[in-house]
Amino acid sequence: MSSLDLRLNTHFTLTVTSHLRLRVPTQFSYVRADPYAVHVCFTITPAQAVRWTFARELLDQGTEFSVGLGDVKIAPVESFLGQYFSIELESPEGHARLEGPIAPVKSWIAKTYEAVPAGSEPEFLDIDRFFEEPSGR
Template identity: 45%
Template sequence: MFTVVERELEMRLVLSPEHAVAVPARLGYRTDDPYAVHITFHINSQFPVHWTFARELLVEGVFRPCGQGDVRVWPTKTEGRGVVLMALSSPDGDALLEAPAAQVSAWLERTLRAVPPGTEGEQLGIDDGLAQLLAQ
């Protein structure tokens, strides 16, 4: 049995310094995939976009710039409110998304209560599986 921690929120796709578009999104976390976070954009559209990356990257990115390559995350302030920026790159294009820091942080706290940092491996049952394999 596993636990799912989800949160729907409105992110903003930053098109230029002056222009951004609202994008409905869903943050997802599953205890049977304890190292990853999942973000789905355009959740009510015919072709939603899914991204998966390390939970640790998002946790760190709430506090300081981190990541390289396909996913980079950093905190900043926009119009006097705390936000988390996510720069996502793929062969299909690049996107800069802005999420409310308070909502992302509250959701991350729920994931950290479900699976505390350092205990992710215990969720996978690798030790039990290996013991069963070696017992045969």
């Protein structure tokens, strides 16, 4: 079984305050052995990166309509500049709102579904991988 790894490098905009927005390098990754999840890394500074893991289906749906409860909320954003979507993340450490372009993310998500079609995820799930990883994932 291959551990296909799909990556997308792009940029999102982090809203720090109503007057301060930062352009943030962002990497989405998908590993076939973890077929239900997408991993996102927002590089805030060269020394500080924030990593999140959430459902691939949540990201896919969030490019079409508002989804999510709790820690992760994703929704399309209307803009005169083009099609964007937002990802809102919340943890005990704080809250962040990021916005980025829909088109490259939708294209990348489509590639993940080519690699692992919806409904076939159990065939690719590598249970042993989870037992080998340290706790606190």
